[in-house]
Amino acid sequence: MRLEALEVGFEIHCEGSRAGDLADSVLAAWDWCLVSGDDGAGPFQQVKVELDPGLTTPARSSGATSLSGHDLPTLMDRLSPLVTRLAVTERRHDLVMFHACAVADPSTGDTVVLYGPSGAGKTTLARTLCTDLIYLSDETAGVAADLRVVPYFKPLSIIVNPTERLKEQVSPGRLGLVRPGEVGFRLVGLVQLCREPEHRGDALVESLATVDALPELMAQTSYTRDMERPLHRMADLAHRVGGVRRATYAEAEQLRPVVRAILDGDL
Amino acid sequence: MRVRRLDVLDEYVEDGRAAVYTTKGMVALLSELATAAWCMLDDRWVPTTEVTEMLIREFGDPGGGEADRLTQNALRSLAELSLVELDD
Numbered sequence: 001m002r003l004e005a006l007e008v009g010f011e012i013h014c015e016g017s018r019a020g021d022l023a024d025s026v027l028a029a030w031d032w033c034l035v036s037g038d039d040g041a042g043p044f045q046q047v048k049v050e051l052d053p054g055l056t057t058p059a060r061s062s063g064a065t066s067l068s069g070h071d072l073p074t075l076m077d078r079l080s081p082l083v084t085r086l087a088v089t090e091r092r093h094d095l096v097m098f099h100a101c102a103v104a105d106p107s108t109g110d111t112v113v114l115y116g117p118s119g120a121g122k123t124t125l126a127r128t129l130c131t132d133l134i135y136l137s138d139e140t141a142g143v144a145a146d147l148r149v150v151p152y153f154k155p156l157s158i159i160v161n162p163t164e165r166l167k168e169q170v171s172p173g174r175l176g177l178v179r180p181g182e183v184g185f186r187l188v189g190l191v192q193l194c195r196e197p198e199h200r201g202d203a204l205v206e207s208l209a210t211v212d213a214l215p216e217l218m219a220q221t222s223y224t225r226d227m228e229r230p231l232h233r234m235a236d237l238a239h240r241v242g243g244v245r246r247a248t249y250a251e252a253e254q255l256r257p258v259v260r261a262i263l264d265g266d267l
Numbered sequence: 268m269r270v271r272r273l274d275v276l277d278e279y280v281e282d283g284r285a286a287v288y289t290t291k292g293m294v295a296l297l298s299e300l301a302t303a304a305w306c307m308l309d310d311r312w313v314p315t316t317e318v319t320e321m322l323i324r325e326f327g328d329p330g331g332g333e334a335d336r337l338t339q340n341a342l343r344s345l346a347e348l349s350l351v352e353l354d355d
Contacts, residue, residue, distance in 0.1 A: 203297040231279035231286055231288055
């Protein structure tokens with residue numbers, strides 16, 4: 001099957017004694033990323049995924065990235081970061097890639113990128129906000145020089161059973177999230193997430209001086225070392241979207257009016 | 268004691284404060300005093316007394332030897348971030 005992540009094409013080869021089960025799971029979780037025929041960006045990177053409970057030696061193959069394991073949940077859990085890493089590496093020279101949740105207005109394509117470290121609530125935000133906004137990613141948002149946002153409709157990693165160690169990879173469609181139409185996406189807002197479980201009331205939104213925003217902005221951006229004058233590039237990006245806002249919040253729902261206000265140009 | 272600037276990946280100054288991307292991959296945010304000191308340095312060794320004199324011209328003299336102490340603190344902070352080298 002063929003997938004697209006950050007406009008990078010992947011050909012996923014499911015192998016092993018339970019290849020059928022594996023292929024069904026990948027298809028179900030990654031359905032928003034599937035491409036058919038020549039739709040993909042191509043050339044396709046080859047990824048070989050092998051599920052075999054009796055596997056003793058990890059699979060080896062030339063020309064393809066290999067992932068192998070004994071059980072389906074573990075393999076599915078590892079596939080997502082693998083595809084993300086390969087896609088981010090491929091686009092490192094032409095996109096600024098934020099560790100972020102990205103959501104867009106369905107009618108305009110205007111996009112807000114909410115960045116933060118693991119645990120900042122990005123996946124929960126995507127699940128909450130994308131019941132009426134378009135889901136672009138809960139993990140990585142790519143932004144081109146002209147502010148075009150490159151989506152990554154990856155499955156969301158969610159805790160289905162609190163007793164399970166691994167998160168389940170769930171299709172955004174299965175969660176009822178809003179799927180994009182033909183609209184293109186353009187960055188209009190950058191929000192630094194600051195989740196404080198004790199925070200009460202409305203989200204606290206502060207406009208940051210760009211120099212103050214840079215440390216965290218850089219920390220949550222991939223491959224900044226490969227950029228030419230990275231601080232200036234990030235500062236320029238921030239200035240072009242009206243600066244960076246920091247949102248302190250406890251619950252994802254508190255950010256709904258904040259994101260709406262940014263999309264409406266009221267913040 | 269003398270001081271000189273070390274290589275960095277990038278620097279960005281706004282309203283008298285600098286963000287500096289160090290070769291260790293960290294972005295450090297500098298105070299106004301540290302920014303002023305940092306901006307006057309290059310890869311040539313200069314006595315730290317020159318840095319103190321420049322900072323007094325820029326910010327005024329707090330008196331009582333404080334200028335020297337504040338300069339030393341700022342330079343040691345920069346040294347801890349691997350942004351300058353001190354030859355004490």
